[in-house]
Amino acid sequence: ELKVEQNPLFLSMQEGKNYTIYCNYSTTSDRLYWYRQDPGKSLESLFVLLSNGAVKQEGRLMASLDTKARLSTLHITAAVHDLSATYFCAVDGETSGSRLTFGEGTQLTVNP
């Protein structure tokens, strides 16, 4: 059974600081997604990482994938208040077809 763990689950940080959210998964996968969810809203796709060593960047967010370590990171650079949201990683296990397994989510609060 594929398990996906995120840490931290709660993150409170100041504007201008850097931080990293980690996503570990338990079985082989070559595809990992990051989503953002604002309070009361649905999930918005941020990144899809398709291979070992993949790196994607959008604004202050950068995601990377290490399939050998079964680890993805979401790095936040110089955080701003607008980044406050819950971030989910989701893994498509190689034998799971179209099924994604989601992490619990990391609730990020950026304080002015």
Place this chain on the structure above:
Amino acid sequence: DVKVTQSSRYLVKRTGEKVFLECVQDMDHENMFWYRQDPGLGLRLIYFSYDVKMKEKGDIPEGYSVSREKKERFSLILESASTNQTSMYLCASSLTARDTQYFGPGTRLTVL
């Protein structure tokens, strides 16, 4: 842009009622999914469908059924609603099995 719509944003039902949640996507996607989201548990897959009239159980199918009579529409049915089915229900669709899933706005269901 992909658009996934859900029939209701908020729904209040009584225990034992039959509940229908409707989801429609406008991008000719093959795959459609129903998740429920609960605090501390992340998103859990209830059912998914990879073609018209086809369905597969997800991780928590008990107490639910689904219907997909047309490609663009995927319905989730609670045959006899119970209080432990109070949750946020999210529908998603993807073009093919391993493409990014796009989510609808969600239906917050309360069962009294």
